[in-house]
Amino acid sequence: MTALLSIRDLRVAYRRDGIEVPALKGISLDVEAGERLAIIGESGSGKSTLALAVAGLLAGGAEIGGLVDWFLPASAGAKAPLSVLPDISPSRGKMGSSVAGSPLATSKIGEGRDHELISPLEGEMSGRTEGGAVERQLFHLHDKPARLGRDIGFVFQDPSSSLDPVMPIGKQIAEVVHTHLGLSWPDSFAQAKTLLDRVRLPDPEAVLHVYPHQLSGGQKQRVAIAAAIAAGPKLLIADEATSALDTIVQAEIVSLIRRLVAEDGMTLLFISHDIALAATLADRIAVLRHGELIELGETDQILNAPRHAYTRALLDAHLGLDTEPLFHRQGASA
């Protein structure tokens, strides 16, 4: 396996009323290219902070330490967008076959097997990369210092807050395509329609022209996913993307994510509080608690042979369709 992302001793603290509140206390973790990794934890575990840190979305007030290194193999870069886009502009081809830098830390060309870091940037990571010249060149070439949207697709819990309420759906997705892939507006709109079709929205042509409030919660989340994958990112981060939805829509969105990740060869970071839901999707599961990585392992191992008591407690707390009813456990009846 090749690592896409290597996180080393990631520390994040928020400042609240002058007091520093740690959210992540030194997380080290490799995300393999093409894998589906679930990050699970309860509130205050730091799982969302981890997702935001990887995406470079942490608010200005956060204090960040540690390393997030990207390993983007030259060949893999062009593969994902190819299946999305019928025609490739010259600049996009270049972008795809090169390496873009991370706003968070360093990035590196080549294989990541040995996890050798080229230009590590220790300490503060909120600033732009001051690393290798190759990255800078690329930034200038495309005038896009951030890679979110291009290399990382991010799906939030609440689609209403990530979609612009006064812009038609088609325009919102086309904008991502236009910005990150440099396609002309007509091509971008054609691409937006293809994407709406890919996320299985009925009548994509009509959906192009509707506004977010005209869609249901599940449909909005499909639109948000379409926007997230519009630029053919290598990494898709879904941060509690199904938590606001009901069970049936949740299952549909999960299977949509599974299919899209498989089709595009994306790597998936699935952030959830629900270990059972995560287990249906993930190859590996990382369990976070109070900002620390408690356990990381293959899904099968986490479910059947959890090493940590907390993981066991989480599994035992799950109320599934095979759980003994609580009132029977206590020997009471009505």
Next chain:
Amino acid sequence: MSRLRRFFRTPEAIAGALILALLAAMALAAPLLFPGDPQAIAGPALLPPFQDWSLPLGTDRLGRDVLAELFHGARTSLAVGLAAAAAALLIGSVVGTLAGFAGGLIDEVLMRITDAFQTVPSFLLALAFVSIVGPSLGVVVAAIALGAWTGPARVARAEVLSIRERDYVAGARVIGMHPLEIAFREVLPNALPPVLALSSVIVAAAILTEAALSFLGLGDPNRVTWGGMIAEGRTVLRTAPFLSIVPGVALVLTVLGVYLVGEGVVESTAVRRSLS
């Protein structure tokens, strides 16, 4: 405490607070520094300022001490401004809360009344009210409040309309709380912040309206007011302009101070987040 510190972060807020503090000090010190009747004759008529140091700002047409009048006028301006604004905010938030919370016919009736008051220029309303009832401090306060409560009423109603749909209002109904208690104990306090944000504008407008009424001779005749001083000085504007300029500047500074403090309060309570 941190809010207080945030308030004093901007120079505008500090300037506003200093002006108002000075004004309050003047108002409080007036009976101590100038214990006699400020309308009593203190020296020769139309003494220019900075001539006689026992009468630093000189005297007016009738030989009254301008400095003493200025200090006592600060009392009237502040008292009327604050009392009228408080009355307007009180009436406005009660009417707005009742309208928004009750809805239906009550809402309809209260808001049409509000409309009616809002369509009449508030100064005309005050003018008419004082001319009918007769000038006294209480009447002036009531007259100004009469034209100023509609703004707070609308803001309070809009806020209440959003708050009454919240879970905790449903929760209060579920435990059997009386609707009036829900409206005034659960909803109103949470609807107040945006209403109170209007207070600086209302206080400033009230001070100006009071000055305008006094200028037209509709102020309380037994009290010194800045508006009355300006009106008094108007007759000798060419020969003794300072008689109008001094209270005029005091008025401008007061209104400016109130605005600056209001701005400072809004700035310090607003949580500003930069996501850049």
Next chain:
Amino acid sequence: MTVLAVSNLAKRYRRGGKPFAAVDDVSFEIGPAETLALAGPSGSGKSTIARLVLRLTEPDAGRIDFESTDFLALSGAALRARRARLQMVFQDPLAAFNPRATVARVLDDPLRIHNIAPRAERRHRIAALLERVGLDAGLAARAIHEISGGQRQRVAIARAIATRPSLIVLDEAVSALDVSVRGQILELLLDLQRQERIAYLFISHDLGVIRAVAHRVVILDAGRVAESGDARAVIANPQSAIGKALVEATPRLTRNRP
């Protein structure tokens, strides 16, 4: 004997100018110390039914009998007095309380409104209520926003039981909680049910939770009852299309049990 009997309940709303039935001819009964779950996808009418039963919204048609009296016939002071017996716990415990309130005030309100204890005695009552739901009595002085989500939901339960109700509507009451906290809250609810013989109308989209705590279940689809019956039987073998879809969509945790 029933605590609550709902028959032919209907409520229509207008959405975009068109009328649509949020609740359409829904009937069910709940007995003492029984938990009846309402399950269904979003928009199936679960929460509207909760609001109708609590008289937070008035139905267009139907009948609600609570403790053998016509609940819809009550109004004003009589309705407020009867509300003591029919309580509710909301999904988001933070939104369910006045943002300015303290724990003590939240618990004092029902005791005061229903004259359950004289002023002097209320402090002890509040302490007893907090202890009953597994909280420290010292929590009373704290502001609602200062305590944790699990503690807040316990306070919400304490407030609901303060007036000794016979029925509590739990509207997604454990959905926003962490799983570890959720287990404790469910245990607390079951314990209260056993001790005080409280009936629950348990609204949830999560069949796993419903199966764990509910005796019977009503599955709703687009405002209508799709099927109902013994909770475990229905979930094990759903007959309606929506029941099957819900069961199918519930994530399964397949573990090789020791």
